[in-house]
Amino acid sequence: MTDEPAELVEEREEEADDSYALPRKAVAQILYAVDTNDRDQLIELMEPLHAADIADMLEQINAFDRMRLIKLYDREFDGEILSELDEAIREEVIGILRPEVLAEAVREMDSDDVVDLLEDLEEEQQEAILEVLEDADRVAVEQSLTYPEYSAGRLMQREVVMAPEHWNVGEAIDYLRNTEDLPEQFYHVILVDPKLRPVANVTLGRLMSSRREVLLGSIAEDTFHIIPVTRPESEVAYAFNQYHLISAPVVDENDRLVGVITIDDAMAVLDDEHEEDILRLAGVGEESRLSDSILETTKLRFPWLAVNLLTAVLASLVIAQFEAAITQVVALAVLMPIVASMGGNAGTQSLTVAVRALATKDLTGSNVWRVIRREAFVGLVNGVAFAVIMALVGFFWFGSPQLGAVIAAAMIINLVVAGLAGIMIPVILEKAGVDPALASGAFVTTVTDVVGFFAFLGLAVVVLL
Amino acid sequence: MTDEPAELVEEREEEADDSYALPRKAVAQILYAVDTNDRDQLIELMEPLHAADIADMLEQINAFDRMRLIKLYDREFDGEILSELDEAIREEVIGILRPEVLAEAVREMDSDDVVDLLEDLEEEQQEAILEVLEDADRVAVEQSLTYPEYSAGRLMQREVVMAPEHWNVGEAIDYLRNTEDLPEQFYHVILVDPKLRPVANVTLGRLMSSRREVLLGSIAEDTFHIIPVTRPESEVAYAFNQYHLISAPVVDENDRLVGVITIDDAMAVLDDEHEEDILRLAGVGEESRLSDSILETTKLRFPWLAVNLLTAVLASLVIAQFEAAITQVVALAVLMPIVASMGGNAGTQSLTVAVRALATKDLTGSNVWRVIRREAFVGLVNGVAFAVIMALVGFFWFGSPQLGAVIAAAMIINLVVAGLAGIMIPVILEKAGVDPALASGAFVTTVTDVVGFFAFLGLAVVVLL
Structure with missing residues (x-):
């Protein structure tokens, strides 16, 4: 699905909002210049804009307008705009620029920006750009590319005083x-x-x-x-x-x-x-950009949803063990998502704090045991608080003190487990060399879902039936 | 609950890990100097450390060790360490420092750092510190404090060239x-x-x-x-x-x-x-720190869990409308959390991308409609994919093609709704002047839970009964 220019008319009629980096009105005027093929007007409107704002605007307008704008802007397009663009849009823009314009834009760039530009491109585009560089620059860029990706060598500038x-x-x-x-x-x-x-x-x-x-x-x-x-x-x-x-x-x-x-x-x-x-x-591919296409976005998000499906099916298998109990006491089906959901949220709280503390090196061998103990206690205190609330809800809604006791006990168990899983899973993943931000969520949710349903339904079988 | 020094012996025996900012061994040596009351050794060990690393260490050790270390370090304690400390620990440390040591530490600090220090303190502590400043510095600091909190005026330094x-x-x-x-x-x-x-x-x-x-x-x-x-x-x-x-x-x-x-x-x-x-x-108070006490941490996390409980109870009320159907077809109870869980995760994906894009001003009036349309389509595509999978699961697990059709349809509905809610709720909150990072999660989960259970159970009643 590609975007159609028709929608822009509608958008332009909406209110402007001062808080945007680029005023709606400026974007509308620029697109009008493109519509009317008015190159002088376009250049005049773009002149006061910083390259970073031009790049943001190019990311925000649709592909058709982007192509027309770039073709009309032509030789005015400079290297700094290229540096500022998101990867996906950048490749598209490089494909639109005339070879002479691209060559000039790249020659203007600092060598570390050229490196940054090249490392994301496909080999063919890489070579086309390397060819237009002057010899000294090309050697410097090629040398930089010999350092590992995401290393200091790629980031540094070579000019030193x-x-x-x-x-x-x-x-x-x-x-x-x-x-x-x-x-x-x-x-x-x-x-x-x-x-x-x-x-x-x-x-x-x-x-x-x-x-x-x-x-x-x-x-x-x-x-x-x-x-x-x-x-x-x-x-x-x-x-x-x-x-x-x-x-x-x-x-x-x-x-x-x-x-x-x-x-x-x-x-x-x-x-x-x-x-x-x-x-x-959040389970979104880290390369995710607003400017990605529907297909790319879907592909990035699918794997995490698939992992979540496995987790959810696992939880369902736990529930399936208690079909008989649910048939007898249908209130169990009504209340069971509450315990799992509270556990999931408490686990996410702990794991987010743990992931951040690992990233900032605030969680170390010197305090890991104390933090684990703290998370368990926090889970216990909140667990008791919500246990009291849910015991009352269970009692007044379904008139069963036993049901209230079951959900209260399950709540305490699941919030303590959530606190422990939320801190220990990221720490273990980090030790194992896996990015805890990437994988912790799925593990923690699996634990809190399975424990939540099992504790609640299992206790119900023991106490109620 | 306070921490006991006994645990440190156990910790010290564990393996060192190179990836930590401060090696475990250095911390252990420093604590040994504190244990043996060896001031010269302590000063020698601390000398090569940057103030930021000393602050990190003070945050990581327990309150008892912290007090003993600071008392032993005494006059060596400098203002830069204070600047680097987390707010909670900083207040504690200020309470431990002797007035003369505190005065000297503060006098060494730049005026913008003093402002940063003061704005988090209680009035009594503020005045005690203002008193020890030289007249010119005190006037500068008091002037800075007249600017709104979190404004450029608080952040700037007054010395200009x-x-x-x-x-x-x-x-x-x-x-x-x-x-x-x-x-x-x-x-x-x-x-x-x-x-x-x-x-x-x-x-x-x-x-x-x-x-x-x-x-x-x-x-x-x-x-x-x-x-x-x-x-x-x-x-x-x-x-x-x-x-x-x-x-x-x-x-x-x-x-x-x-x-x-x-x-x-x-x-x-x-x-x-x-x-x-x-x-x-993640629903954790933004002031949350590893060094917070159990009570503070519990207080920070409770409100979000309480909001989540309301959401979960709302979802339960939806389920309660279908008690009769669940009693007849218990498979509904087994499968229903899957639809809600998938919706919750898909919604979190969309909302995280939206919150980030709003923060970086990449989501503006120029592209908001296109992004909303994209999120709906991504939800549709992923919805169809998981609908097929779940239709097969429903059919093979419970042998009912109708049940498969119901869960498939509910999955598509909920993932499209999740995509729309995930983008529109943050945008609306931002327009209303509410921080979308703070409140979006609860709203989106409410929508995906309610729609998920209602679509699945409602369709089940129509198709199966």
């Missing part, structure tokens, strides 16, 4: 002022030893405000963090966030300086990691 | 080199007009590498973003992430420069916002 550790402020300032091609953005001068191993960072602000004869080593920053080139980018983001780093040198296996990672790249990784965690916890 | 817009590079460099008290960290010189309104940013790198006679205005950065002092910090974090800002000037209601926000603060906010979203989606 360094100085021998024995220099003084005056020498550093003279060097900087006489160097032609400093990077656009840099925050530190990295001090290196004779073997090119980084030993300290000096901030530009500190350099600016110190007297010329002061030794660089004496004004180095307290916090200095060196990143091996193979370190996973998630660990890099953690280090930036934990130690409030602004930039950090990257070293190869011989501890030699090969690049630098800056906080803006680390922030983007942190954002992605969080997004991934949230989507994984 | 600015220059008149008509200056050239030489004048700026001379000014910087002759200024005594430049901030420790700064990345831009902010150009201002005669009314102190910021007009552009020049990076220090650019300043360093330009000739002295070049006008500052001609080497200003392309991307320049001004932040009003009352803007919510979540919007500030969004702007930094979206536009790759490193620092941004903050202005008052007259557009005059009053401070500057740097990317490290924005990164911390982004991290908090994500954390809040994840915890809210």
Whole structure:
């Protein structure tokens, strides 16, 4: 199913909303320029927009408008927009751009952005882009691509500003002022030893405000963090966030300086990691994007639903063992989903806290047993509270104190089990090297469903029949 | 319940794990120094640790060890550790520190960190800390506290580096080199007009590498973003992430420069916002911390479980309408949780994607109808797939093609409804000014439970009886 431009007329008539990043009105005007094939107007309207906002807009409009807009915008399309686009839309856009426009856009990009662009593309598109790069850039990009995906080596920029550790402020300032091609953005001068191993960072602000004869080593920053080139980018983001780093040198296996990672790249990784965690916890493929097609979205969500179906069928098998009891006391069928549902929710609470605490390294060997004990107690306290409530509901609704006692007992059992499963399953998965955000949910729900139905129906058989 | 030191012996015997931020062994050695009251050893062991790691360790050990460690560490305890601590533990630690130690720690802190520290404290503790500050610092801190909580005004630092817009590079460099008290960290010189309104940013790198006679205005950065002092910090974090800002000037209601926000603060906010979203989606109070006590944790989780109980009871009321049918065909009781469970999971998938897309401003008036249509179609496609599977399960398990048809039809209905509810409920809540991460889950589950049971049991009555 493709989107039809007709719907846009309807959308444009709706109210504008100030809270949107891009006002509806601006998007409507841009689409009007596209409709009327008015290139000058389109360029004028797009001119004040940041590349990130243009990329967002391209993701939000439908495929037909996107194609027409890009063809009309043509040579104005620059590399930064490409960098900002979601993967799925980016591939589509690359297919639409004329080869000359694409070549120019890519040549404008920084080498780390080209790497980021290339790693998501199919081989054919990769080669087409590598071909248009200048020789030096191509070598740099190809070198970066030899580092593992999602490693510091892919994230770093290769342009570094360094100085021998024995220099003084005056020498550093003279060097900087006489160097032609400093990077656009840099925050530190990295001090290196004779073997090119980084030993300290000096901030530009500190350099600016110190007297010329002061030794660089004496004004180095307290916090200095060196990143091996193979370190996973998630660990890099953690280090930036934990130690409030602004930039950090990257070293190869011989501890030699090969690049630098800056906080803006680390922030983007942190954002992605969080997004991934949230989507994984909800059983949505972590690559899920609003701009994905119906088919892609369905494919991403199907596996998790299939796992959930297995869980649900397992729970049904438990219920099936108690068919006779249900036939005798139909109130059991009415009340049984309550126990399972409460357990599922309590389990999700515990597991979410556990998954986050593992991700932020707040849950460690030093406190895991105390946290497990806490979760069990929290389950017990909440279990008792809801047991009292449900005992009353059971009694007043169905007039049976025994039924009230059964559901109360089942509630306590299931909430304690939910607390324990919610904390222990993520911890065990993490130890086993499986991402707890990805797999914990299914396991925890299975436990709380099975225990919930079994405790309630099993106790009912013992007490009521 | 308080933790007993006895458990630590047991913990220490467990295996160390390399992936932890703080090695178990280091923590064990530190606690041994505390046990043996060996202050010199404690100071030596703590010396190489970053304040953020010390704070993490203090959060992970139990309250008794924490108290003994802090008392033994005494004067070595510095302000940065306080800044890094979680709110709950921080209050506890402030209560343990001797007044002189606390005073010294606070005096060492930057003014924005003091603000951050104070805003979470109770009034009595606030005043005690304000008293120990020097006059100038106290005025700055009190002024910051007049801005709304979670606003740019609370986040910014007041120390700014600015220059008149008509200056050239030489004048700026001379000014910087002759200024005594430049901030420790700064990345831009902010150009201002005669009314102190910021007009552009020049990076220090650019300043360093330009000739002295070049006008500052001609080497200003392309991307320049001004932040009003009352803007919510979540919007500030969004702007930094979206536009790759490193620092941004903050202005008052007259557009005059009053401070500057740097990317490290924005990164911390982004991290908090994500954390809040994840915890809210899971129905855990957003202030939830591993270091919370059992009672606090129980109180935070109870409300969400209570809402879930209402939802579950509502679903039970639906089931109760079909008691007669269940008594006749007990297979209905066995299969009915499957339909509700699948709907709940599909709804959670849609709603998580919607909540994230709203947070990142990717879901706007320009694409909301298309996304709603997509979610309905995804629900339909997955619904049909699982309908086929469940029809077969229903048929082979219970030998009834009618039962298979009923569960298949109910599955399709519920997954389409789940997709629609999952997207529309967050969008409506956002429009109504309610945080969709907080409230969507309960509404969506209510819809999928009620529709799931009603569709399945209702169709069963029509087809089977």
